[in-house]
Amino acid sequence: MLGEQALNLIKELERNPDIIPPYNDDLMKRCIEEIKSLYQQNINSLAELNAGRVGAEHASLLQARHAAIERTKRCMLAYIYHRQQRLKRYRWDYGGVLPSTIKVCLCEAEVRWFHEYCKNLADFQSGLGESGSCGVDLTVNMEPPKSLFVQVMCVKDYDEFETSDGTRYLLKKNSLHSLPRQDCEHLIRQGILELV
Amino acid sequence: MNALECEFLAENVLLDIVPNFTDDVVHLICGDVGPFEASMVARVPAWLALYLKRRHKCRIVPPDWLTVNGIQEMINTETTQEPFSGVPAHFMELAHLLLRECSDDVPDSDQLKTLVHDMWDSRVAKMRTSTVKFLQSGEQRAELNNLTQMEITYARTSLRAATNHVNVLQANARDSR
Amino acid sequence: MASTSEDPLSLGLDSLIDGEADDDVDAVTPADVLQQLTEAWQNEGAAPELLPHRFDVVDSVLSQIEGMDENLRMYGRNKSLKHDIHKMELDRIIYLNNSYLRRRLDKIENSAALLLEQDERRRRDGLEPKMSSNEQRYAEKYTQLQEDSFKRCVLDQLPVSLQKLELARLAPIANTDELVFAEALETCHGVSVPDPRDDGPGFEQIVVLEKESRTLIPYKSVQSFVYSGDMRLL
Numbered sequence: 224m225l226g227e228q229a230l231n232l233i234k235e236l237e238r239n240p241d242i243i244p245p246y247n248d249d250l251m252k253r254c255i256e257e258i259k260s261l262y263q264q265n266i267n268s269l270a271e272l273n274a275g276r277v278g279a280e281h282a283s284l285l286q287a288r289h290a291a292i293e294r295t296k297r298c299m300l301a302y303i304y305h306r307q308q309r310l311k312r313y314r315w316d317y318g319g320v321l322p323s324t325i326k327v328c329l330c331e332a333e334v335r336w337f338h339e340y341c342k343n344l345a346d347f348q349s350g351l352g353e354s355g356s357c358g359v360d361l362t363v364n365m366e367p368p369k370s371l372f373v374q375v376m377c378v379k380d381y382d383e384f385e386t387s388d389g390t391r392y393l394l395k396k397n398s399l400h401s402l403p404r405q406d407c408e409h410l411i412r413q414g415i416l417e418l419v
Numbered sequence: 420m421n422a423l424e425c426e427f428l429a430e431n432v433l434l435d436i437v438p439n440f441t442d443d444v445v446h447l448i449c450g451d452v453g454p455f456e457a458s459m460v461a462r463v464p465a466w467l468a469l470y471l472k473r474r475h476k477c478r479i480v481p482p483d484w485l486t487v488n489g490i491q492e493m494i495n496t497e498t499t500q501e502p503f504s505g506v507p508a509h510f511m512e513l514a515h516l517l518l519r520e521c522s523d524d525v526p527d528s529d530q531l532k533t534l535v536h537d538m539w540d541s542r543v544a545k546m547r548t549s550t551v552k553f554l555q556s557g558e559q560r561a562e563l564n565n566l567t568q569m570e571i572t573y574a575r576t577s578l579r580a581a582t583n584h585v586n587v588l589q590a591n592a593r594d595s596r
Numbered sequence: 597m598a599s600t601s602e603d604p605l606s607l608g609l610d611s612l613i614d615g616e617a618d619d620d621v622d623a624v625t626p627a628d629v630l631q632q633l634t635e636a637w638q639n640e641g642a643a644p645e646l647l648p649h650r651f652d653v654v655d656s657v658l659s660q661i662e663g664m665d666e667n668l669r670m671y672g673r674n675k676s677l678k679h680d681i682h683k684m685e686l687d688r689i690i691y692l693n694n695s696y697l698r699r700r701l702d703k704i705e706n707s708a709a710l711l712l713e714q715d716e717r718r719r720r721d722g723l724e725p726k727m728s729s730n731e732q733r734y735a736e737k738y739t740q741l742q743e744d745s746f747k748r749c750v751l752d753q754l755p756v757s758l759q760k761l762e763l764a765r766l767a768p769i770a771n772t773d774e775l776v777f778a779e780a781l782e783t784c785h786g787v788s789v790p791d792p793r794d795d796g797p798g799f800e801q802i803v804v805l806e807k808e809s810r811t812l813i814p815y816k817s818v819q820s821f822v823y824s825g826d827m828r829l830l
Contacts, residue, residue: 255753262755296758299750300766307745311705332748336741343737347701350730352658359658361701364694367427368687370473371680405687420641427691428634445678447685448626448660470684476677553812560789560803561812563777571777571830578812582775 225261225291228254229298236305243309246330251302254295261288303333310337314344315362316412363408373404375416384410420572428568429512430466435480437461438471465513472521479524481517484510487527490534497541503565511539511569546574554585629656630689635828637696642777642829643822644815645770646703646711650696651728657693661686700731707767708735708742739763772816777830780805784826789817 232250265288271277272285310333313321319341326334344361351359381394386406394400394410399419410416431449437460444453452463460480463471471477483489484507496504507513514535522528546566553561566574636650664686668679704711704727712735715725727735743763751759784805791799805811810830821827 251749255750258754258758262758292758296750296754300746300761303745303749304742307742330749332745336745339741340738343734343741346737347730347734350733351697352655352662359694359697361694361698364687364691365698366691367423368684368691370470371683371687420638424641427688428638430688431634440677442677445681447682448664448689449630449685450627452681466684466688467681470681474677559775559791559814560817563810563812564808566777566810568830575777578775586773 225287226257226294226298228257229295232298232302236302243306243325243328245328246306246333248330251299254299258292258295261292264288265292306333307336311340313337314341315365318362318409318413319345363405365408368404370404372401373407374419375400375402375407375411376419377415378417379415381410381415420568420575422569422572425509425569425572426512426516429509429516430464430469432465432509432513433462434465434468434482435460435462436468436471436477437480438477440476465516469516469520472524479517479521481525482507482513485514485517485525485531487530487534490514490531490538494534494538494541497538497545503542503545503563505565506567509568511535511567542570543573546570550574550578550581554581626660629653629660630692633657633689633692633696637692637699639822639829640696640699640703644772644774644776646700646707646726648724648726648823649700649728649731651730654693654696657689661689661693664689701734704731704735705738707770708739709763710767710769711735712739713764772814772819774815775812776815776818777810777812778805778818778822778827779810779830780807780821780827782826783807784818784821787813787817787821789813 228250232247232254235244235247235250238244265285268277268281268285268288272279272281306329310325310329313325314337321329321334321337329337348359348361377394377396377398377400380396384392384394386392386403388403392400392402394415400416402416407416411418437458438455439457440455441457442453442455444451449464452467453461455461468477468479472479484493493504493506514531517525518528518532518535522532525531549561632650632653636647636653640647664682668683668686671679711727712732715727715732718725725732743761746761747759751761787803787805788800789803791801805827818827818829822829
C-alpha cells in the first residue's frame with residue numbers, strides 16, 4: 224500500500240511515547256526509495272501522456288502518486304520533528320550532556336542538532352540583562368519556590384558536591400542532606416538525589 | 420496556569436502574623452516589612468508568613484473570613500442564588516494553604532476543611548451548569564465578575580476542550596450544508 | 597524610618613527615593629516593576645499567541661536580581677534571618693522571571709519561522725516587533741537548525757524538485773478565536789464580539805467592558821486591549 228512505510232515511522236513514535244526509540248535508518252531509507260520510485264514513475268507517465276501514448280485518465284494516477292510522495296515526505300519530517308521535541312526535554316530536564324544510552328539511539332544529525340540547540344540556549348541566556356553576565360539559567364527554578372532548603376536522600380554515589388554558598392557535601396549512596404533547593408534541582412531530575 | 424502557580428500568586432496577599440522575635444525593617448523589593456516586635460501583630464505577604472511559620476518564628480492570624488460562620492454564610496449565599504457570589508481574592512488558595520500549613524493557628528480547622536471543600540464543590544457545580552448553558556447558547560461572551568483565579572484555572576482546560584469540540588462540530592455542520 | 601545603613605541587604609530604596617523629586621509622580625518603584633512582571637507573566641501564560649515582549653521590565657528585574665544577589669553574597673555569611681528572607685524573595689522573583697522567559701521561548705520554538713515573518717511585517721508597518729532582538733536571534737538560529745536537520749535527514753536525499761520546504765507554512769497558527777478570561781483594567785469601549793448566530797459571519801456586537809469587570813470572551817476581541825495594557829488575562 225502506498226505510504227505504508229511512512230506510517231510505520233509515526234506508529235513507532237506512538238508506541239513509545241515517553242522515550243526516543245533508536246533512529247530507524249532502515250525505514251527512513253525505504254521511504255526515500257519509495258519516494259524516488261514514485262517520482263520516477265511519474266516522470267515516465269508524464270512523458271507517456273505528453274507523447275499521447277496513454278489516455279488522459281492517467282492524470283489521476285499521477286495525482287495519486289504525487290499525494291503519496293507528499294504524504295511520505297510529511298511523515299518523515301514529522302518523525303524528525305517529534306524526536307527533536309523529545310530530545311529537547313533532555314536539555315531542560317537533565318542538562319546539556321547526553322547520556323550514552325540516549326546518544327546511541329540518535330542519528331548523527333540529531334546529535335549535532337542537540338549540541339547546537341544547547342548552544343543556542345546558552346547564547347540566549349548570556350544575552351540577557353544589560354551586562355550580559357547575569358548568569359541566568361532558565362533550566363532552574365522550574366516550579367514556584369516553597370522553601371530555601373530541601374531534604375534529600377542520595378540514591379546513587381555521586382562524590383563531592385559544592386553548593387552555591389561554597390559548602391561541600393559528600394554525596395554517598397543513602398546519605399541524607401538538607402541542601403539549597405536551587406542547587407540540587409538538576410541532581411534531583413537526574414535521579415541522583417531524591418526528595419524525602 | 421496550574422494550581423501551584425495559582426498558589427504562587429495567592430502568596431502575595433498580605434496576612435497578619437504574631438512574631439516571636441524582634442528585628443527591624445526588612446526592605447524587600449515588594450515593599451517594606453516590619454519592624455518586628457515579639458507578640459506584636461505585623462503584616463507580611465503570605466509567602467513570608469508561611470516561611471516564618473515553618474521556621475517556628477511566628478503564628479499566623481487567620482483572615483476574618485476563615486471561620487465556621489464566615490464560610491457557612493458564604494455557602495448559604497452561594498447555594499441560594501444563581502450568579503457566583505463575591506468571595507475574597509484568592510480565597511480558595513489561601514484557605515487551602517492555611518489549613519494545610521498552619522491548622523494549629525486556625526480554630527475549628529477540621530470543620531473548616533470540610534466547609535471549604537463544600538464551598539469548592541458548589542462553585543464547581545455552578546461552573547459546570549453555566550458552562551453547559553454557555554456552550555449551548557452559542558454566545559461568544561459571558562460576564563464572570565466573581566470567579567477566582569483558581570476556578571478560572573480549573574475551568575480553562577475543560578472549557579478549551581469543549582469549545583474546540585463545539586467549533587469542530589459547528590464547522591462540520593456548516594460544511595455539510 | 598529605618599535608614600539603609602541598618603540593613604546592608606536593602607537595595608537602597610530609601611537612598612533612591614530620598615531627595616527624589618516629589619513631583620516625579622511617574623517614578624516606578626521596584627514593587628511596581630514586580631507587579632508589571634507578574635502581569636506580563638500571567639498574560640503570556642493565558643494568551644494563545646506570543647505577546648509583545650516586556651523586556652523593559654525584564655531588564656529592570658534582572659538588574660534587581662543581580663544587585664540583590666551580590667548583596668546576599670557579600671553579607672550572607674552570618675546567615676541571619678534577614679538574609680534568608682531576602683533570599684526567599686529573590687527565589688520567587690527569579691522563578692517569575694525565568695517562567696516568563698520560558699513561556700515565551702516555548703511559543704517561539706513552536707512557530708519560530710512564522711513569528712519571524714510576522715515581526716518582519718510589523719516592522720514594515722511601523723509597529724514594534726513582538727520579539728526582542730535576543731529572542732529574534734534565537735528564533736533565527738532555531739529555524740536554521742530545524743532546516744538543517746530536515747535537509748540532512750530527508751530533503752537532500754530527494755529529487756531536487758521535492759526539496760522545497762517552507763517552515764513558516766508548517767508552523768501552527770495561534771488560535772485567536774480561543775476563549776480567554778479577561779479583566780478590564782480600564783473601561784474599554786469598542787470591544788467587538790462575533791455574532792452568536794453561527795450562520796452570521798461578519799456580524800458583530802460592539803460592547804463596553806467596564807473597569808474591573810471580568811469576561812469570558814474570544815481572545816481576538818481583546819487582543820488590542822491586551823497589547824495596550826488596558827486589559828489583562830487571567
